[in-house]
Amino acid sequence: INACEYMPGLEGIPAARSKISFVDGKQGILEYRGIPVEEIAKAPSTTFLETAYLLIWGKLPTRVELHEFESDIRYHRRVKYRIRDMMKCFPESGHPMDALQASAAALGLFYSRRALDDPQYIRQAVVRLLAKIPTMVAAFQLIREGNDPIQPNDDLDYSTNFLYMLTERIPDPLAARIFDICLTLHAEHTINASTFSAMVTASTLTDPYAVVASAVGTLAGPLHGGANEEVIAMLEDMGSPENIRPYIDRCLAEKKRIMGFGHRVYKVKDPRASILQGLAEQLFNKIGHDRLYDIAVEMEHVVEEKLGHKGIYANVDFYSGLVYRRLGIPTDLFTPIFAIARVAGWLAHWKEQLAVNRIFRPTQQYIGQHGLPYVPVTER
Ligand code: CMC
Numbered sequence: 001i002n003a004c005e006y007m008p009g010l011e012g013i014p015a016a017r018s019k020i021s022f023v024d025g026k027q028g029i030l031e032y033r034g035i036p037v038e039e040i041a042k043a044p045s046t047t048f049l050e051t052a053y054l055l056i057w058g059k060l061p062t063r064v065e066l067h068e069f070e071s072d073i074r075y076h077r078r079v080k081y082r083i084r085d086m087m088k089c090f091p092e093s094g095h096p097m098d099a100l101q102a103s104a105a106a107l108g109l110f111y112s113r114r115a116l117d118d119p120q121y122i123r124q125a126v127v128r129l130l131a132k133i134p135t136m137v138a139a140f141q142l143i144r145e146g147n148d149p150i151q152p153n154d155d156l157d158y159s160t161n162f163l164y165m166l167t168e169r170i171p172d173p174l175a176a177r178i179f180d181i182c183l184t185l186h187a188e189h190t191i192n193a194s195t196f197s198a199m200v201t202a203s204t205l206t207d208p209y210a211v212v213a214s215a216v217g218t219l220a221g222p223l224h225g226g227a228n229e230e231v232i233a234m235l236e237d238m239g240s241p242e243n244i245r246p247y248i249d250r251c252l253a254e255k256k257r258i259m260g261f262g263h264r265v266y267k268v269k270d271p272r273a274s275i276l277q278g279l280a281e282q283l284f285n286k287i288g289h290d291r292l293y294d295i296a297v298e299m300e301h302v303v304e305e306k307l308g309h310k311g312i313y314a315n316v317d318f319y320s321g322l323v324y325r326r327l328g329i330p331t332d333l334f335t336p337i338f339a340i341a342r343v344a345g346w347l348a349h350w351k352e353q354l355a356v357n358r359i360f361r362p363t364q365q366y367i368g369q370h371g372l373p374y375v376p377v378t379e380r
Contacts, residue, residue, distance in 0.1 A: 006365050011264065015360075016199065020055055020348045021188045025265035030272065032188055033058060041181050041275050048183035049073060049130070049158050052344035055188050056126055056351060069127075070158070076131035077152035077161065079103075080110055084139055084149055092144040096336045097220040099140040100133070101213050107132060108209030116205060116354055125208040126347050133212075133343055134158070137336040138165035159183060162340070167328065174286050175327055178279045182323055185272045185316065186338050188345030190265070194219040198346040200360045202353040215346045216339050222259075225338040228317035228324075229331050231260040235292040235299070235322075244299050248306060260318030261303050267311030276319035283326055290326050 007013050022031040030037045033054050040046050040054075053061045053069050061069060083106055090099050111128060115121040139149035142165075150168060152161050159180035163171040171179075191199070197218035201211045219225035238247050251258050263270060284290060300314050324334050 009264075010196075015196065016191055016349075016353075017356075018191070018349070018352060019058065020345070020352060021190050023190050023265050025263070025267050028266060028268040028271045030189070037185065037271060038275060041184060046181075046184065047158065048180050048187065048341065048344075051184045051187050052130055052347075055344050055348040072123075072127045073131040073158065074152075074154055076128050077135050077154075079132050079135050079139065083107070083110075083136070084143075087136070087140055087149075088143050090140065090143075092146075094144075095220070096137065096140050096144075096332055097216060097226075097339070100137055100336050100339060101216040101220070103136040103140070104129075104133065104209055104216055105213035106209075108207050108213075111209065112207065114205075114207050122208075122351060122354075126351075129208065129212055129343055129347060134162040134340050135165060137333065137340060138162060141166055141330070141333060142168075163327070166333075171327070172287060175283065178283050178323060179327060181279060182276065182320055183337075183341040185275060186320070186341035188342070188348060189316075191349075193221075193224050194342065195345055195349050199349050199353050202350045203357055203359045205354075205357065208347070208350055211350050212343055212346055215342070219339055219342060220335060223257075225317075225335040225342075227259050227315070228321040228334040228338070231296075231317055232292070232321045232325055232331050232334075234259050235295050238295055238299070241295055241298045244295065244302050248299070248302055252306065258303060258307075260321075261307065261314055262312040263315045266313065266315065269313040270315045272316040273314040273318050276316065276323060277314075280319050280323050280326070283323060287326065290322060292325070293322055296322060 020033065022034070023029065032040060032051060035054070040051060047070075049070055050061060050066055053066065083103055086106060087099060087103060090102070107128065111125070113121065135149075135152055142149045150165055153164055156164055156170070157176075157180075160171060160173075160176040163169075163176055163179060189195070194215040198211050198215035201214040202208075222230055234247075238244060248258065250256075280293060284293060296318065300318070304313060320338075321331070321334050324337060325331070329337070
């Protein structure tokens with residue numbers, strides 16, 4: 001590629017060299033540190049925190065390392081009462097992603113020592129962010145319902161504890177297990193928009209809380225993490241299978257995007273969508289069916305028929321929302337849950353960026369005018 005050629009969205013331009021994850025969009029392969037994501041997702045002993053460790057430290061942890069990592073995270077799950085009080089001042093009508101972005105940034109006020117060359121500091125920041133982000137997401141949910149947030153329960157594992165903090169009930173073990181695998185599947189995905197945002201912020205050597213806050217803001221958009229919310233809204237609007245074809249025809253005629261389909265990299269079905277579909281079915285078999293699932297499956301066939309030739313297939317967001325909905329999670333928490341998972345990937349890239357850092361400073365092609373006279377305001 002000619003270095004001077006302008007590529008909108010930096011499409012196809014390598015902006016980093018990374019060992020964290022690999023995607024083959026033609027064959028539908030996603031690997032974390034060289035391990036296919038399917039292998040990880042189907043391993044009975046796998047946990048999201050094990051994947052986070054793998055992504056951030058580059059290898060699967062030993063039993064002792066994993067135990068220490070999980071214990072550290074369990075210990076740091078609580079958030080300062082001042083952060084909870086700050087969240088109580090947020091408007092209930094505000095989007096939980098905005099609440100999360102503000103709260104993640106606020107962590108920097110409390111843990112401001114910036115010692116990026118100290119491995120202890122790096123580890124502490126990783127542990128704090130992985131530990132506290134779920135607590136903050138759950139806290140905002142309870143606060144906006146008019147309740148006090150509940151404290152983390154030290155007897156519960158990462159995902160069970162999050163669902164407990166969110167719903168004030170200990171979840172069904174299969175539901176918690178499936179939720180944990182959902183986190184694993186969303187943990188990392190090469191240099192997507194929010195990860196790039198994290199890397200740009202990291203490259204200025206600012207603190208990791210600012211890195212994560214900037215990535216949360218980027219993830220919030222409907223073309224990125226926000227799509228899974230819109231998938232549910234779309235399926236609900238459709239209401240029944242006979243409305244699928246007219247809906248899709250209308251989208252195509254009006255050149256509107258069909259949410260949950262298409263991907264910059266995958267030109268086949270996203271491997272995560274296939275795994276999530278299987279998990280959704282397992283969940284429905286255990287705790288009851290969701291009628292939106294039937295609409296979703298039928299819709300996937302119709303989109304494939306109409307747009308498959310363009311390489312547009314279901315992406316990760318198409319089935320994840322159905323799983324979360326069945327778990328009783330409000331739709332506008334789907335993207336914050338994506339953030340809970342993706343913080344692992346952001347932190348892995350933060351760490352990798354620091355090791356080879358050069359501040360991001362791309363160039364641009366100026367297409368404006370030159371040498372214009374300054375016209376005083378009175379003469380305009
Ligand atoms: N529905 C209908 N047409 C589509 C879609 C879609 N979802 N996605 C792409 N296309 C068409 C697009 O109109 C264009 O057609 P044409 O060549 O005739 O103009 C062609 O496919 C290529 O589109 P593109 O804009 O070059 O593709 P992109 O790589 O910029 O878009 C995308 C990637 C994810 C932004 C896009 O597919 C999209 O908007 N999808 C819907 C939103 C969504 O589900 N986002 C979640 C993405 S996966 C999770 C994540 O990254 O957070």
